[in-house]
Amino acid sequence: MGLTEERLIKNLQTMGKRVLENINQGENPELEILTRALNNVYYDNSTGLIKLGDKSQKRYYFNVNQAKKFMQTLLIADRIKWLMEQGKPALSIRQLFYTLKHNIPGSKENTFDNQDESDPIIEDIEVMIDALREQLKLIATPKGVLSGPIMVKDKTGDLLDYTKMGSAGGAVPPIVEDDFFHIKECSADFILVVEKFAVWNLLNQQKYWKDANCLLLTGKGQPARAERRLVNRLSTELKLPVYVFADMDPWGYYIYSVYKQGSINLAFFSEKSGAPQAKYIGFMTKDVKTFDIPKSSHIKLENVDLKRIEELKNYDWFKTKEWQDELKSLKDFGNKIEQDSLVAKSIEFTAKEYLPYKIENKEFLN
Amino acid sequence: MGLTEERLIKNLQTMGKRVLENINQGENPELEILTRALNNVYYDNSTGLIKLGDKSQKRYYFNVNQAKKFMQTLLIADRIKWLMEQGKPALSIRQLFYTLKHNIPGSKENTFDNQDESDPIIEDIEVMIDALREQLKLIATPKGVLSGPIMVKDKTGDLLDYTKMGSAGGAVPPIVEDDFFHIKECSADFILVVEKFAVWNLLNQQKYWKDANCLLLTGKGQPARAERRLVNRLSTELKLPVYVFADMDPWGYYIYSVYKQGSINLAFFSEKSGAPQAKYIGFMTKDVKTFDIPKSSHIKLENVDLKRIEELKNYDWFKTKEWQDELKSLKDFGNKIEQDSLVAKSIEFTAKEYLPYKIENKEFLN
Numbered sequence: 001m002g003l004t005e006e007r008l009i010k011n012l013q014t015m016g017k018r019v020l021e022n023i024n025q026g027e028n029p030e031l032e033i034l035t036r037a038l039n040n041v042y043y044d045n046s047t048g049l050i051k052l053g054d055k056s057q058k059r060y061y062f063n064v065n066q067a068k069k070f071m072q073t074l075l076i077a078d079r080i081k082w083l084m085e086q087g088k089p090a091l092s093i094r095q096l097f098y099t100l101k102h103n104i105p106g107s108k109e110n111t112f113d114n115q116d117e118s119d120p121i122i123e124d125i126e127v128m129i130d131a132l133r134e135q136l137k138l139i140a141t142p143k144g145v146l147s148g149p150i151m152v153k154d155k156t157g158d159l160l161d162y163t164k165m166g167s168a169g170g171a172v173p174p175i176v177e178d179d180f181f182h183i184k185e186c187s188a189d190f191i192l193v194v195e196k197f198a199v200w201n202l203l204n205q206q207k208y209w210k211d212a213n214c215l216l217l218t219g220k221g222q223p224a225r226a227e228r229r230l231v232n233r234l235s236t237e238l239k240l241p242v243y244v245f246a247d248m249d250p251w252g253y254y255i256y257s258v259y260k261q262g263s264i265n266l267a268f269f270s271e272k273s274g275a276p277q278a279k280y281i282g283f284m285t286k287d288v289k290t291f292d293i294p295k296s297s298h299i300k301l302e303n304v305d306l307k308r309i310e311e312l313k314n315y316d317w318f319k320t321k322e323w324q325d326e327l328k329s330l331k332d333f334g335n336k337i338e339q340d341s342l343v344a345k346s347i348e349f350t351a352k353e354y355l356p357y358k359i360e361n362k363e364f365l366n
Numbered sequence: 367m368g369l370t371e372e373r374l375i376k377n378l379q380t381m382g383k384r385v386l387e388n389i390n391q392g393e394n395p396e397l398e399i400l401t402r403a404l405n406n407v408y409y410d411n412s413t414g415l416i417k418l419g420d421k422s423q424k425r426y427y428f429n430v431n432q433a434k435k436f437m438q439t440l441l442i443a444d445r446i447k448w449l450m451e452q453g454k455p456a457l458s459i460r461q462l463f464y465t466l467k468h469n470i471p472g473s474k475e476n477t478f479d480n481q482d483e484s485d486p487i488i489e490d491i492e493v494m495i496d497a498l499r500e501q502l503k504l505i506a507t508p509k510g511v512l513s514g515p516i517m518v519k520d521k522t523g524d525l526l527d528y529t530k531m532g533s534a535g536g537a538v539p540p541i542v543e544d545d546f547f548h549i550k551e552c553s554a555d556f557i558l559v560v561e562k563f564a565v566w567n568l569l570n571q572q573k574y575w576k577d578a579n580c581l582l583l584t585g586k587g588q589p590a591r592a593e594r595r596l597v598n599r600l601s602t603e604l605k606l607p608v609y610v611f612a613d614m615d616p617w618g619y620y621i622y623s624v625y626k627q628g629s630i631n632l633a634f635f636s637e638k639s640g641a642p643q644a645k646y647i648g649f650m651t652k653d654v655k656t657f658d659i660p661k662s663s664h665i666k667l668e669n670v671d672l673k674r675i676e677e678l679k680n681y682d683w684f685k686t687k688e689w690q691d692e693l694k695s696l697k698d699f700g701n702k703i704e705q706d707s708l709v710a711k712s713i714e715f716t717a718k719e720y721l722p723y724k725i726e727n728k729e730f731l732n
Contacts, residue, residue: 088713089571092564098707101662110662141563141586143509145537154532156573166520167546168539171511173532174567180533197507198458201540205455207522220507296467296476341464347454 003131005084005179011129012081019061019074029061031073034127034268036120041267043316048276050262050317052127068109069121075100075111076121080136090137090175093122127268134175134229142226145169145197147204148215151185159184162215169204169216176230183238191215191234192281192355195246195255199339199350208351212359215240222255225266228273231259235275242278243364245355248285249301249336250308253318253326256280261317279364281355283337285329286363291354297344298335305336322365369497371450371545377495378447385427385440395427397439400493400634402486407633409682414642416628416683418493435487441466441477442487446502456503456541459488493634500541500595508592511535511563513570514581517551525550528581535570535582542596549604557581557600558647558721561612561621565705565716574717578725581606588621591632594639597625601641608644609730611721614651615667615702616674619684619692622646627683645730647721649703651695652729657720663710664701671702688731 003011015031022029033056034040040053061070079100083091091099097118102111112118126133133140147169152160154173162170173181192214194200200218203209209216215234219227234240244259246252260278262270287293301309312318313327330336342350358364369377381397388395399422400406406419427436445466449457457465463484468477478484492499499506513535518526520539528536539547558580560566566584569575575582581600585593600606610625612618626644628636653659667675678684679693696702708716724730 083713089568091568091709091713092706094704094706095564095568095709098663098704098710099713101710102660103662139564139567142534152532154534156532158530158532160532164524165537166518166522166524166526166539167541168508168520168537171531171534171537173534174563175533197540198461198505201505202455202457202461294468296469297464338460338464340458340460343457343461344464344467347449347457347465 003135005135008129008131008135009081009084011131012077012125015077015128016074028063029070031059031070031128032056033059033124036123036127036268038264041264043261044271045316047271048261048317049274050264050267050270052267052271069117072112072117073121073124076118077125080125080138084137088137090134090139092139092141093119093133096122096138123268132177132229132269132272134177134225137175139174140225142172142174143221143224144172144217144219144227144230145200146172146215146217146230148191148209149187149213150183150215153182153184155180163210167201167205169200172217172224172226172230174226176226176233178233181230183233186215186234186238186240187213188215188240189213190241190243190359191217191231193231193242193244193259193278194218194339195221195244195252196339199245202343202347203351203355206348206351208355211351212355219255219259223258225269225273228259228262228269231275231278232273235277242275243281243359244278245281245339246283247336247338248283248287248330249338250305250312250327250330252283252339253280253312253323254308257315257317279366281358281364283339283342284326284363284365285333287354287358288333288337290357291345293337293341294344297337297341299338301331301334301336306331320366326365369501371501374495374497374501375447375450377497378443378491381443381494382440394429395436397425397436397494398422399425399490402489402493402634404630407630409627410637411682413637414627414683415640416630416633416636418633418637435483438478438483439487439490442484443491446491446504450503454503456500456505458505458507459485459499462488462504489634498543498595498635498638500543500591503541505540506591508538508540509587509590510538510583510585510593510596511566512538512581512583512596514557514575515553515579516549516581519548519550521546529576533567533571535566538583538590538592538596540592542592542599544599547596549599552581552600552604552606553579554581554606555579556607556609556725557583557597559597559608559610559625559644560584561587561610561618561705565611568709568713569717569721572714572717574721577717578721585621585625589624591635591639594625594628594635597641597644598639601643608641609647609725610644611647611705612649613702613704614649614653614696615704616671616678616693616696618649618705619646619678619689620674623681623683645732647724647730649705649708650692650729650731651699653720653724654699654703656723657711659703659707660710663703663707665704667697667700667702672697686732692731
């Protein structure tokens with residue numbers, strides 16, 4: 001589950017102590033930071049995750065181009081440490097920016113002018129002390145909802161039972177780390193991750209999670225950090241199989257890969273939040289024939305879709321034979337199928353026929 | 367609370383019967399539909415709501431330009447009636463489209479080609495039978511979360527206690543009509559609607575809803591239909607005062623007005639979902655001085671903000687003296703203040719000082 005709060009505070013302290021040592025020894029104070037640029041991001045075949053490489057760079061105090069950034073890095077690290085020590089509520093990264101933005105006495109300079117300056121430094125610090133920002137009590141807005149047989153003890157002390165969350169399902173909280181979202185019990189056999197809310201909602205109304213004994217989650221399209229991290233925890237800690245159900249188009253396939261391998265832009269987050277065991281349950285080209293999907297549900301692929309298919313083909317994590325075949329097959333078919341469209345077969349089709357068939361016959365892409 | 371399901375089915379039936387009468391009497395079958403164009407939308411000063419006027423137009427079967435649309439209108443009305451009679455789960459408007467899109471036998475035509483065709487007709491039917499789409503079991507994706515002393519009996523049978531929803535708060539469900547979301551008990555003194563999730567989250571972590579004995583809701587920026595309708599129900603049925611807390615900029619002011627008076631684009635929805643008693647609690651220009659907001663939290667108004675201020679000035683529902691003064695005062699001040707920025711005063715400032723002061727001194731804009 002990663003580092004304790006105490007350990008994280010210690011790591012931040014160590015960071016400061018090293019700078020102090022530099023000063024005491026009359027050296028130019030420096031910080032070493034793993035490079036987060038694309039040239040230091042790679043797909044690690046052995047773990048099945050998008051990861052950050054080991055290239056690093058140094059940030060110096062006595063360097064005209066780096067002095068301000070150096071000062072900002074220490075300011076942010078210090079503030080994060082203070083917030084944690086004081087047991088303050090978690091903040092958004094914009095709120096953190098506002099707590100730090102102020103005039104530097106005796107100058108016309110501000111500590112920060114724009115959030116563009118503080119956000120990348122927060123990521124630097126995450127990497128430096130090997131902790132996600134959520135572990136440092138910094139949040140992003142979550143989007144998803146969850147239902148199914150899991151009991152969670154929330155940081156507030158509330159006991160959350162996701163079989164009793166009504167029509168809405170349970171909202172995914174901004175922080176799903178163990179100290180905020182402690183999993184007490186889970187009897188589910190797997191987790192079904194659904195791309196779209198409308199499809200999640202249809203399944204939830206039919207209590208699909210009960211029939212299938214699963215957890216039912218949606219990130220409402222492209223998931224936020226909290227849903228990705230939650231799927232990671234359910235997959236790694238509870239060893240639950242993860243099935244991702246999305247549109248049969250390059251955008252749906254990509255959402256699956258974000259849950260599974262992560263994303264290039266958030267490589268450091270990805271290596272801690274991917275679910276490399278996740279499988280793609282559909283919709284897939286093979287299903288069109290198996291389930292006799294009516295022509296009226298076919299939507300012609302546009303140029304932008306075709307271009308995206310080519311891009312996917314070239315991602316290392318889509319280079320398995322199954323996926324290369326699927327991408328070719330989608331292109332040849334020339335049409336996409338949205339998961340919403342399965343209601344054209346019948347309102348119950350997704351819950352009663354499609355998903356049970358796919359799971360029983362283990363028809364997944366990997 | 368509007369019409370019962372039985373009544374709505376009857377209304378749909380009546381609609382069909384009238385067409386049948388036309389046919390039996392050898393007349394050109396017709397449907398009369400209130401015009402939803404901007405020229406039939408107005409602000410009703412007496413109720414404080416944006417409303418649809420009484421201009422209407424007829425849609426005929428024997429009219430080359432209208433025949434397809436006439437057929438589509440009956441198809442949709444018939445399908446909605448069938449879904450309700452069968453007790454089927456609620457669908458999204460895209461799913462409804464897919465259940466109806468098919469080839470017309472013996473022709474090369476489809477019933478519908480694009481959702482652009484079905485969506486406006488759903489709105490026509492809402493207006494024709496005087497029911498929101500949610501009452502017809504058609505959903506839009508909700509966004510918001512809620513916490514505070516309210517107990518709800520959900521359609522699923524689950525009893526939802528919004529004081530026990532943990533860090534996430536309770537997700538707002540897609541349908542908040544009484545048969546889905548039955549309010550059993552509510553001891554709150556008012557409802558605080560917060561523009562941004564990050565600020566809601568800060569207040570929720572501090573259990574502001576407990577200290578202030580209120581409901582705490584966010585629609586995460588521009589609210590979806592469900593949050594607007596929920597605020598309407600809490601305001602009209604429970605007579606709870608509604609305070610909207612947003613950014614001090616024309617975009618924040620406008621979000622307040624969407625909760626209160628509604629929006630031009632959804633005039634029919636607005637007259638059923640506004641909360642004309644809602645008050646604007648802040649952030650407002652007067653507060654800058656009262657609370658000595660540091661210069662570093664001021665963000666210069668851009669041209670796009672200034673242009674939007676002028677637009678707001680011209681909306682009928684911003685024509686009160688208070689709002690005209692506030693808009694002028696914002697322009698003169700030349701800066702906006704985000705609600706997030708109040709953490710610069712202190713992490714506890716919003717919950718412990720700002721909101722209590724504003725409420726105690728009834729410093730609202732109306």
